[in-house]
Amino acid sequence: MNALLAAPVGLPLAAAGLCVAVGRFRRAQEVVSTTTLIAVTAATVALLLRVDAHGALATQAGGWPAPLGITLVADRFSAVMLVIGALMLLAVLVYAIGQGDVARRHVGFHPVYLILAAGVSAAFLTGDLFNLFVSFEVMLTASYVLLTLGGRLDQVRTGMTYVVISLLASGLFLTAIAFVYASTGTVNLADLADRLAALPPGLRQALVLLLLVVFGIKAAVFPLFFWLPDSYPTAPTAVTAVFAGLLTKVGVYAVIRTQTLLLEGDDRPQELLLWAAGLTMVVGVIGAIANNDIKRILSFHIVSQIGYMVMGLALFTVAGIAAAILYIAHHIVVKTTLFLAGGLVEHRAGTGQLDRLSGLVRTAPLLGVLFLVPALSLAGIPPFSGFVAKLALVDAGFAADRWLLVGTSLVVSLLTLFSMTKIWTGAFWGEPDPEATALRRAPGLMVGPTAALTVLSLVVAVAAGPLLGLTTRAAEDLLDRRNYTEVVTDQ
Amino acid sequence: MTVVLAAAAAVLFGAGTWLLLQRQLTRIVIGLSLLAHGANLLVLLSAGRPAQPTFVGQSASSSLLDPLPQAFVLTAIVISFGVTTFLLALAYRSFTLTRNDLVQDDVEDRLVARLERRAEELRDLEGSP
Numbered sequence: 198m199n200a201l202l203a204a205p206v207g208l209p210l211a212a213a214g215l216c217v218a219v220g221r222f223r224r225a226q227e228v229v230s231t232t233t234l235i236a237v238t239a240a241t242v243a244l245l246l247r248v249d250a251h252g253a254l255a256t257q258a259g260g261w262p263a264p265l266g267i268t269l270v271a272d273r274f275s276a277v278m279l280v281i282g283a284l285m286l287l288a289v290l291v292y293a294i295g296q297g298d299v300a301r302r303h304v305g306f307h308p309v310y311l312i313l314a315a316g317v318s319a320a321f322l323t324g325d326l327f328n329l330f331v332s333f334e335v336m337l338t339a340s341y342v343l344l345t346l347g348g349r350l351d352q353v354r355t356g357m358t359y360v361v362i363s364l365l366a367s368g369l370f371l372t373a374i375a376f377v378y379a380s381t382g383t384v385n386l387a388d389l390a391d392r393l394a395a396l397p398p399g400l401r402q403a404l405v406l407l408l409l410v411v412f413g414i415k416a417a418v419f420p421l422f423f424w425l426p427d428s429y430p431t432a433p434t435a436v437t438a439v440f441a442g443l444l445t446k447v448g449v450y451a452v453i454r455t456q457t458l459l460l461e462g463d464d465r466p467q468e469l470l471l472w473a474a475g476l477t478m479v480v481g482v483i484g485a486i487a488n489n490d491i492k493r494i495l496s497f498h499i500v501s502q503i504g505y506m507v508m509g510l511a512l513f514t515v516a517g518i519a520a521a522i523l524y525i526a527h528h529i530v531v532k533t534t535l536f537l538a539g540g541l542v543e544h545r546a547g548t549g550q551l552d553r554l555s556g557l558v559r560t561a562p563l564l565g566v567l568f569l570v571p572a573l574s575l576a577g578i579p580p581f582s583g584f585v586a587k588l589a590l591v592d593a594g595f596a597a598d599r600w601l602l603v604g605t606s607l608v609v610s611l612l613t614l615f616s617m618t619k620i621w622t623g624a625f626w627g628e629p630d631p632e633a634t635a636l637r638r639a640p641g642l643m644v645g646p647t648a649a650l651t652v653l654s655l656v657v658a659v660a661a662g663p664l665l666g667l668t669t670r671a672a673e674d675l676l677d678r679r680n681y682t683e684v685v686t687d688q
Numbered sequence: 689m690t691v692v693l694a695a696a697a698a699v700l701f702g703a704g705t706w707l708l709l710q711r712q713l714t715r716i717v718i719g720l721s722l723l724a725h726g727a728n729l730l731v732l733l734s735a736g737r738p739a740q741p742t743f744v745g746q747s748a749s750s751s752l753l754d755p756l757p758q759a760f761v762l763t764a765i766v767i768s769f770g771v772t773t774f775l776l777a778l779a780y781r782s783f784t785l786t787r788n789d790l791v792q793d794d795v796e797d798r799l800v801a802r803l804e805r806r807a808e809e810l811r812d813l814e815g816s817p
Contacts, residue, residue, distance in 0.1 A: 327760055334767045350785045354792040364720050371727035379734035
């Protein structure tokens with residue numbers, strides 16, 4: 198049990214050191230990082246199967262008993278996030294190896310990528326606030342390096358914005374931890390669930406709201422999303438795909454974890470979260486419609502879809518949170534695929550600007566399919582995974598009588614479809630430009646992962662029934678806090 | 689004593705935020721460092737009243753200082769040290785590329801400015817036959 202919980206964090210860290218040691222040989226670095234991520238994927242799948250069968254798993258690092266020591270906990274929610282995250286990291290790594298430019302030229306790409314993987318896994322597995330802070334920092338520092346790898350002026354500029362905002366959020370997080378520790382004497386999440394109940398309600402809500410702001414900056418919830426569309430598009434495609442798919446979802450994970458675990462019943466900021474969800478959805482999609490560059494449009498879509506996930510959480514019912522988790526899983530897969538497909542377009546046609554592209558469906562039909570499937574899925578067209586996830590959300594919304602929010606989400610869905618067709622008609626439809634230079638061939642290692650992720654999103658759609666069953670069990674665990682707290686305090 | 693330290697943390701936060709809003713990159717870096725220091729100070733303060741050093745057996749265990757926040761602060765200081773170093777390297781890279789210390793304009797702002805200039809040029813061309 199110890200090994201299974203420590204593997205997703207320990208393996209990538211050790212492999213990162215190994216990658217630095219064999220830095221002279223790119224091929225060796227690629228082999229090490231790919232095998233490590235395959236091993237991590239296998240470990241996370243095994244963890245999910247075990248947790249689903251037997252309930253949450255916990256272990257104490259270093260032998261110090263809870264609540265003083267570092268706890269690693271895996272319940273169903275964490276396990277689902279771990280599996281999806283590991284799959285995404287593996288797919289994007291293969292893509293980056295195929296793309297060649299950034300992975301080949303910089304000796305630091307593979308070690309830092311593995312450290313990013315370790316940080317993400319640690320964030321999903323950690324059982325206390327301060328370790329969450331540390332894993333956020335590990336993840337963020339790796340992302341700073343990946344974002345500015347290349348050192349071009351636009352990368353440096355957007356990297357600076359991203360680093361400053363993230364550092365601000367980290368400072369706020371540390372302040373929140375200070376206040377929490379000063380009021381309750383613990384940072385262990387399971388222990389906090391008990392001790393926060395003994396505080397005066399105003400202080401308790403203030404603490405949780407402060408944490409919500411911190412994670413909201415990371416998750417790009419309205420009105421804290423402004424840094425995302427600025428910084429994501431200039432990174433290399435593989436890096437943006439990983440950020441889009443994973444980093445914001447770690448923020449959403451932290452929001453869901455703290456909001457369900459630390460507060461109960463009326464204390465929860467339900468109205469605030471509902472409004473934040475609705476506004477995030479609307480503002481994100483309006484930004485997407487207003488833009489003309491593929492990556493920038495997709496970045497605004499990330500913001501909009503985060504609104505859907507927060508909507509599921511804000512309902513605070515089993516159905517709502519189950520739908521939110523299913524939506525997170527679907528969105529991670531689909532968003533990564535879209536960014537990879539967008540990167541393929543840029544690779545083959547040389548640009549991502551819609552007014553300079555046209556007719557790609559004639560000259561690159563496979564690319565058209567690889568873009569169309571996740572695009573329709575994101576917009577919520579049946580029979581793709583987006584439809585299933587949105588249906589689950591709408592169902593949960595109706596059951597909780599939140600008509601305005603459900604209506605908003607449906608309208609935003611239509612607008613998402615509109616902006617997706619904008620990309621489609623701009624880049625793929627129409628006559629191919631006769632003066633355009635011949636398209637570069639896309640290497641198999643780039644097309645392969647994109648196709649595999651497209652198939653994965655179709656699998657999510659087909660297997661939606663069992664998946665929704667899994668996420669419902671996860672949501673029941675989340676709302677009934679004793680599952681989590683008992684497993685931790687038993688250590 | 690704790691009030692004085694809390695006020696000091698508040699001053700650090702205020703100064704750090706003000707510097708963060710400046711145009712020069714070096715001032716932004718210093719501002720972020722001050723913010724991190726303010727947060728670290730708050731974490732230290734969460735340990736409670738000053739008390740005996742935490743060596744087991746030296747004094748009665750009830751009069752020992754809580755060591756956990758000190759462990760937190762050590763980790764946080766090292767993290768902020770590493771990231772500040774990276775930020776400085778980034779600022780230096782920006783300086784070598786642009787030969788100045790200023791924050792670049794936002795991409796969207798520059799785009800809007802460029803479109804306005806182009807529209808003005810078109811108006812001038814049409815205005816003077």
